[in-house]
Amino acid sequence: MTTPQEMRDLVQRLLTYEANAAKTSEPVESRVFRIYEKLRQSLGEFAGTAAFQSLASRALAMARSEMPSLRAAQISADGRLKGLGQGLGLGQSEFGPQIYSEEDRYGEQRTGDEGTVVITRLLGLLFTFLGEPVTLRLLRNAWPGAAIDDRISENGRKA
Amino acid sequence: MSNQDKVKINKLPTGVPGLDEIVGGGLPEFSFNIIAGAPGSGKTTLAHQFVFANATSERPALYFTVLGESAIKMLRYQQQYAFFDPTKLPDSIRFINLSQVVLEKDLGAVLEEITKEVEKANPAVVVVDSFRTMVRKPQSDMDLQSFIQRLALFLASWQATTFLIGEYAEDELRDNPIFTVADGLFWLRQTAERNSIVRKLQVIKLRGQDSVPGLHTFRITDAGVQAFSRTFGLTSRKRNPPSNRRLCFGIPELDKMLDGGVREGDSVLVAGSSGTGKSVLATQFISEGIRHGEPGIVAVFEERPEAYAERATSLGLDLETPQKDGQLTILYLRPLDLSVDETMQSILDAVEKIGAKRLVIDSLAGFEMALSPGFRADFRESLYRMIFALTGIGVTILSTVEVDESFTEFPFSTYSISFLTDDIIRLRYVSIDGQLRKIMVVIKMRGGNHAKDIREYEITSKGVVILGERLTNYQALISGIPVRSDRSDPKPEPS
DSSP: OOOHHHHHHHHHHHHHHHHHHSSSOOOHHHHHHHHHHHHHHHHHHHHOHHHHHHHHHHHHHHHHHHOGGGGGOEEOTTSOEEOTTGGGTOOOOBSSOOOOOGGGHHHHHHHHHHHHHHHHHHHHHHHHHHOHHHHHHHHHHHSTTSOOOSOTTSTTOOO | OOGGGSOOOOEEOOSSTTHHHHTTSSEETTOEEEEEEOTTSSHHHHHHHHHHHHOOSSSOEEEEEOSSSOHHHHHHHHTTSTTOOGGGTTTTEEEEEOHHHHHHSOHHHHHHHHHHHHHHHOOSEEEEETHHHHTTSSOOHHHHHHHHHHHHHHHHHTTOEEEEEEEOOGGGSTTOHHHHHOSEEEEEEEEEETTEEEEEEEEEEETTSOOOOSEEEEEEETTEEEEEOTTTTOTTSOOOOOOOOEEOOSOHHHHHHTTTSEETTOEEEEEEOTTSSHHHHHHHHHHHHHHTTOOEEEEESSSOHHHHHHHHHHTTOOOHHHHHTTSEEEEEOOOTTBOHHHHHHHHHHHHHHHTOSEEEEEOHHHHHHHBOHHHHTTHHHHHHHHHHHHHHTTOEEEEEEEOOOOSSOOOSOTTSOGGGOSEEEEEEEEEETTEEEEEEEEEEETTSOOOOOEEEEEEETTEEEEESSOOOSEEOGGGSSOEEOSOOOOOOOBO
């Protein structure tokens, strides 16, 4: 069984991959956005928008217990994650790359954290429903270049 | 047109044990097939088995899901089956959900979407599950028929073998224009018969090759769908020519009565009431075969293999060692919803595995009880198919059957199956001198002479032992209540 820490590690690996793939430095929020969108696209194609939307809604509900600031976030009918950062009083209305002033840097990090928690929960649900091998194969398909091990729950896993 | 001028249609493995035999060696490549049946009948599992058996990364399978079961749920459950290979996902097997297109657009858009994906992936296999949910939207039959025709044409041109999966009730099968387009039409059904569920499969249509007609039972286990052909997969095998070789029981007097033993490839029936020693005789038959290097199978229904072997030990017969040496298999077939075909498959697998020459079915009554009630009605017909198939490959079958002891009749079997047997040995009780004693007589031996003697026997620690000479000092022995005649030979000691 994959532990929450292992799940967070997996998301971290995806974030690292996205950071390396980006040409320029960018806020973590943008990477989180890309990861979520890739998941939405690939899982939407695989399972359908409605199935993804249900799964994402459940992931968001679970994530709220961990991060109450997600109370304003929502999953739209097409599965997009909206309203990140609103619970932090940042005035952000939709999850996506935005330009912040220097003083908003903290909020930007927090928005990224919120997204990370949602993605972690989403992957956790996929592990629950599909099991580790099938989920990792779907992730490899969405991130062909990323190093995603077959057994992330084994000791000595690689990044 | 000579055979070499004809286009060769490749046959693809179905991935379903037993189904290749039913469809005539495999599914025609590039065929357009419909799998129809009620919910829960195994359609999706069957399609998955085909997909996993045939998809490669070079020629993948595209599995389009429409409305109904989502791919996540589908994979959650399908991966429980042994055939599921996660390494095939997603390079060799891709799941694509079309529900949004179906909900928001028309069949033209669905076709366009499928076309786009097929052109992109160049798949060897395409599945649309469930295509019936697409057509429940209100539209004219012509739209649907046109859609199916265009889809079939397109997918065949793209060299894809296709399955459309649909929930259909039995009465929808007739005169449905959709089915005329299909090259193959597979019908899966499950029915409740008393307390048992019986699954059956029918190949209603399969263009280009011979399939085995009729309803074939199938079962869904951890391994997936397993089909049991009505011909037991033996259609392609040549029947062995009749043999004159005799197989003995190792009971000298009985073997003499049988003119040296039963003929190889015969079906022998040992009939008698409870306690007359039918199983003992059967055990001696199988044990003697093993002694002569003829591997054997014992199919038991009424007791466990350990108990069967233990009882043999009490008769001085060792069934443990030959089991360890691969010379003997004792099959315990007890589930109460078996079909004859499943039982046969188990027996055939065991026969093939150890190269069995002798088979004991102990007993037919137990066999019948192990069957689903629905199959019991066809027991005689099924038995005929089974015996014909097995003796055809040279296996000698000894079946035991319990008959009600009557003092006015002399029945051979309660199943009216004596016509299915080549040889009949009848055991029965008789009342003599205030004792309940046992007599044995060979009723019938097809293709051979046999003794007409009625012999008394006992069951001892050495098994069945025939006593003395034929009983000449009694009349009406087979009535069970003989009358002493004038002649009175002394009773010999057991030989």
